[in-house]
Amino acid sequence: MNRKIPFHIPSIGEEEIAELVDTLRNGWLTTGPKTKQFEKDFAAFVGAKHAVAVNSATSGLHLALEALGVRAGDEVIIPTYTFTATGEVVTYLGARPVLADVRRDTFNLDATTIEPLITPRTKAIIPVHVAGQMCDMDPILELARRHDLRVLDDAAHTLPATYKGRSVGTMGDASVFSFYATKTITTGEGGMVTTDREDLASRMRQMSLHGLSGNAWNRYGDKGSWYYEVLEFGFKYNMTDIAAALGIHQLRRCDGFWKKRRDVASAYNAAFGALDTCVTPPLAEHTTHSWHLYILQLRLEALSKGRDEILRILGERGIRTSVHFIPLHFHPAYQRAFGYTVGMFPVSEEIFAGTVSLPIYPDMKEEDVAYVIDTVRETLAESRR
Numbered sequence: 001m002n003r004k005i006p007f008h009i010p011s012i013g014e015e016e017i018a019e020l021v022d023t024l025r026n027g028w029l030t031t032g033p034k035t036k037q038f039e040k041d042f043a044a045f046v047g048a049k050h051a052v053a054v055n056s057a058t059s060g061l062h063l064a065l066e067a068l069g070v071r072a073g074d075e076v077i078i079p080t081y082t083f084t085a086t087g088e089v090v091t092y093l094g095a096r097p098v099l100a101d102v103r104r105d106t107f108n109l110d111a112t113t114i115e116p117l118i119t120p121r122t123k124a125i126i127p128v129h130v131a132g133q134m135c136d137m138d139p140i141l142e143l144a145r146r147h148d149l150r151v152l153d154d155a156a157h158t159l160p161a162t163y164k165g166r167s168v169g170t171m172g173d174a175s176v177f178s179f180y181a182t183k184t185i186t187t188g189e190g191g192m193v194t195t196d197r198e199d200l201a202s203r204m205r206q207m208s209l210h211g212l213s214g215n216a217w218n219r220y221g222d223k224g225s226w227y228y229e230v231l232e233f234g235f236k237y238n239m240t241d242i243a244a245a246l247g248i249h250q251l252r253r254c255d256g257f258w259k260k261r262r263d264v265a266s267a268y269n270a271a272f273g274a275l276d277t278c279v280t281p282p283l284a285e286h287t288t289h290s291w292h293l294y295i296l297q298l299r300l301e302a303l304s305k306g307r308d309e310i311l312r313i314l315g316e317r318g319i320r321t322s323v324h325f326i327p328l329h330f331h332p333a334y335q336r337a338f339g340y341t342v343g344m345f346p347v348s349e350e351i352f353a354g355t356v357s358l359p360i361y362p363d364m365k366e367e368d369v370a371y372v373i374d375t376v377r378e379t380l381a382e383s384r385r
């Protein structure tokens with residue numbers, strides 16, 4: 001009777017396994033032909049001029065900010081309602097993450113919450129497309145143009161998605177994707193930065209491999225030479241061919257995965273939309289949703305139990321859930337370093353208080369989805385005020 005529904009299961013097919021075995025057999029394990037192929041395929045998939053493969057989205061965010069010229073003393077505006085990766089990379093460069101509140105309806109940053117935070121030190125904005133639904137980009141891009149700010153979008157949740165018919169990964173200066181194990185496609189660990197700017201792409205390629213001269217991975221190939229120069233103090237952020245072997249096939253299955261997640265989301269929306277104890281995820285105009293996360297909002301005023309208690313009961317009934325996100329200004333590191341305190345961002349705090357992320361992934365069976373629906377409905381019905 002009691003089923004066990006994990007929060008996420010990656011969907012790995014025979015093609016990924018065969019490609020991985022091929023990589024292991026041919027002996028080229030680090031950045032090489034498979035990484036180049038994955039970059040080419042990814043750039044074509046989103047329609048960007050360049051794609052730079054890296055070993056995580058966190059590395060990609062760091063590289064992109066560095067390439068955009070963010071330096072010590074600069075300020076970068078980010079939402080408080082995000083994962084710490086978005087903020088920690090700003091501190092890597094000695095710059096300051098300036099937190100902004102988000103919209104109640106979309107959970108996303110928007111131009112009106114960003115504008116009052118702009119100072120002469122502001123260098124860049126990192127919009128995060130929360131759960132996989134894109135921010136309203138046009139007003140953000142317009143604001144950035146007016147104030148001469150760079151825009152780097154954190155698209156860790158957002159493959160695939162569109163805004164006004166344009167694909168994610170083609171707006172602003174650069175966009176960063178994550179292939180962490182729970183994201184919409186995975187390489188175990190990995191990330192990709194897309195950009196139309198040649199200068200950014202070549203800076204990121206160089207800095208991702210120790211700041212070496214030239215196309216450093218070629219140095220190990222047939223035509224390579226032993227000579228290199230260290231032009232900058234770079235990082236070690238390159239993607240391995242082991243990871244790329246997975247990525248090439250995950251990308252080909254990306255739209256298929258999306259359709260399955262969309263079906264799960266539709267079933268959840270139909271079931272939960274009618275309840276007065278919760279609110280289904282907001283659907284913004286002009287965007288499609290990647291459905292990386294399905295974030296249900298509990299209407300705490302209609303419930304006799306708190307969110308944490310409800311999550312505990314769902315856990316006992318075999319449903320693994322998560323909470324996205326604990327706002328950055330709740331965390332000791334952000335409070336200590338930048339003086340943030342609870343109470344400063346009321347919208348994010350209200351969202352956080354009632355938020356529950358439900359399982360959503362392509363390999364969920366219909367019975368699994370039905371079980372989640374029945375169990376959530378039953379648990380909320382028992383918890384009515």
Ligand SMILES: *Cc1c(COP(=O)(O)O)cnc(C)c1O
Nearest residue numbers: 056057058083085156178179180
């Ligand atoms: C997962 C995630 C990241 C970091 O991705 P990694 O590939 O694990 O470094 C960054 N931003 C957001 C919003 C994320 O959810």
